[in-house]
Amino acid sequence: MSGKNINITLKVWRQKNQREAGAFKEYVAKNVSTDASFLEMLDAVNEELISKGDDPIAFDHDCREGICGSCGFMINGNAHGPLKSTTVCQLHMRNFNDGDFLTLEPWRAQAFPLIKDLTVDRSALDRIIRSGGYISVNTGNAPDGNAIMIPKTAADEAFNAATCIGCGACVASCKNASAALFTSAKISHLGLLPQGAVEGEKRALNMVGQMDKEGFGACTSTGSCSASCPKDISLVNIARMNRDYMKASFSKKPETHAGDGA
Amino acid sequence: MVSFIQSTVGKKYLMGLSGLVWAGFVFGHMAGNMTILISPDLYNAYGHAIVSNKILLYGTEIALVSALVAHVILAILLTKQNRESRGTRYAAKPNGEKAASFASEWMAIHGSIVLVFIISHLVTFKYGPVYETTVNGVVMRDLARLIYEVFSNPGAVGWYLVSLVLLGFHLTHGVRSIFQSFGLLHPAYQPAIKKAGVVYSIVVAGGFISQPLFVFLTRAVAA
Ligand code: HEM
Ligand code: SF4
Ligand code: FES
Numbered sequence: 001m002s003g004k005n006i007n008i009t010l011k012v013w014r015q016k017n018q019r020e021a022g023a024f025k026e027y028v029a030k031n032v033s034t035d036a037s038f039l040e041m042l043d044a045v046n047e048e049l050i051s052k053g054d055d056p057i058a059f060d061h062d063c064r065e066g067i068c069g070s071c072g073f074m075i076n077g078n079a080h081g082p083l084k085s086t087t088v089c090q091l092h093m094r095n096f097n098d099g100d101f102l103t104l105e106p107w108r109a110q111a112f113p114l115i116k117d118l119t120v121d122r123s124a125l126d127r128i129i130r131s132g133g134y135i136s137v138n139t140g141n142a143p144d145g146n147a148i149m150i151p152k153t154a155a156d157e158a159f160n161a162a163t164c165i166g167c168g169a170c171v172a173s174c175k176n177a178s179a180a181l182f183t184s185a186k187i188s189h190l191g192l193l194p195q196g197a198v199e200g201e202k203r204a205l206n207m208v209g210q211m212d213k214e215g216f217g218a219c220t221s222t223g224s225c226s227a228s229c230p231k232d233i234s235l236v237n238i239a240r241m242n243r244d245y246m247k248a249s250f251s252k253k254p255e256t257h258a259g260d261g262a
Numbered sequence: 263m264v265s266f267i268q269s270t271v272g273k274k275y276l277m278g279l280s281g282l283v284w285a286g287f288v289f290g291h292m293a294g295n296m297t298i299l300i301s302p303d304l305y306n307a308y309g310h311a312i313v314s315n316k317i318l319l320y321g322t323e324i325a326l327v328s329a330l331v332a333h334v335i336l337a338i339l340l341t342k343q344n345r346e347s348r349g350t351r352y353a354a355k356p357n358g359e360k361a362a363s364f365a366s367e368w369m370a371i372h373g374s375i376v377l378v379f380i381i382s383h384l385v386t387f388k389y390g391p392v393y394e395t396t397v398n399g400v401v402m403r404d405l406a407r408l409i410y411e412v413f414s415n416p417g418a419v420g421w422y423l424v425s426l427v428l429l430g431f432h433l434t435h436g437v438r439s440i441f442q443s444f445g446l447l448h449p450a451y452q453p454a455i456k457k458a459g460v461v462y463s464i465v466v467a468g469g470f471i472s473q474p475l476f477v478f479l480t481r482a483v484a485a
Contacts, residue, residue, distance in 0.1 A: 108351070111347065174348075228356075239444075
């Protein structure tokens, strides 16, 4: 497919660091090939900025294959841009028209402090993972495949939840900056499988607790998260998280040792 | 238990529970009031039967008042927390599916108008002028007369229309949100739940709206 070339005007949020105030700045991306990805278009803009001795626009990226979760910013108010089920690195300029005016803003959330320009600190999500996004298993020889039976439907749902790449678009797109979709994807991904179910209650309590502690908002079921999610993580996971959390809250038992009882 | 209530998830359970109490009540209230479309006597007799059953009356009132107080307090707490969590707002608005629906984005606003409406509605009717009438030999409050008086005023009819439409919006988002808050969402029923929420809201709001409209129009025709 041979592309054509278009001109795009960008209004980009520029901010050196958290201490200095930021502002929008306009740039014209000229002669952009419609075969280029959105990030390649920004690369070209940055080349030009560098050649003029200006500071390039900072944005996160790594794999550029839609699998690592590094990239992401708002394009005209939409997380990862106008398309569904897409990361911004997998968004191509053929989805835009000559003369388009695009506003680029970083993920905004109290729990995502700005680092520079379009990059934010998403380590709050890592801390949620650390609070319970793991399973405890003994090391040793690999167990036999299929030694533990798992219903196909449970495996499907767990795998769907496991596709979450931790990009933070759900938080960024939510009017409450809620991390419910991300947290629930992790809780479902592990809790639906027998190896993860053992610690299911503790996980729900700890991960929801950490999510609240990080200052993410409450879910109000708007569905913006799922619509913006590059992996189409379903709201059903949030329902499961709420259910797990409720059950765990009311059935929590203290850990005891033999001989503790009278 | 304390940490459950302090958590965002726990607050949403309570929000949903208190919303559910009212969502159930408005349906019953709407259905019962349909008697005004049949005859003023039937309406008065229906109202009299309810206020005569003190256990039912006080039980319902206690449940409704405590649910409303809880709902409003939680609404304030959650809305405040959510605004703080959002922090900086975006310069550009999202569009299409990535945007929140009108109903879900403005819950706190139409909810607040519904609160003003509930209070003014109680002042107008429950604590309004008491007329008396006799139906089948029983002396009772003539609420039907008050209703006819109030809804002969197009301003009052307009205010009810607007408030009830907003209640409808609040319910469309509220009813489906309950399923998610309570953890009852299931892939197979997700679209059905969304539809059921809309149908329920249209039935409740539409049913309610028919009452002042009927009174106003029959009045206007009679006059
Ligand atoms: C007849 C009266 C009312 C009914 C039937 C009702 C119903 C509901 C329902 C079912 C929910 C969903 C709860 C959930 O997500 O689990 C809800 C949420 C909410 N309501 Fe109400 N409500 C009423 C009055 C009010 C009032 C008076 C206010 C404000 C002062 C209010 C503000 C809110 C807010 C802010 C939410 C949370 C929005 C969200 O989570 O998306 N509501 N309501
Ligand atoms: S749930 Fe979706 S939007 Fe949220 S972090 Fe995971 S992949 Fe990104
Ligand atoms: S750069 Fe890895 S998902 Fe976009």
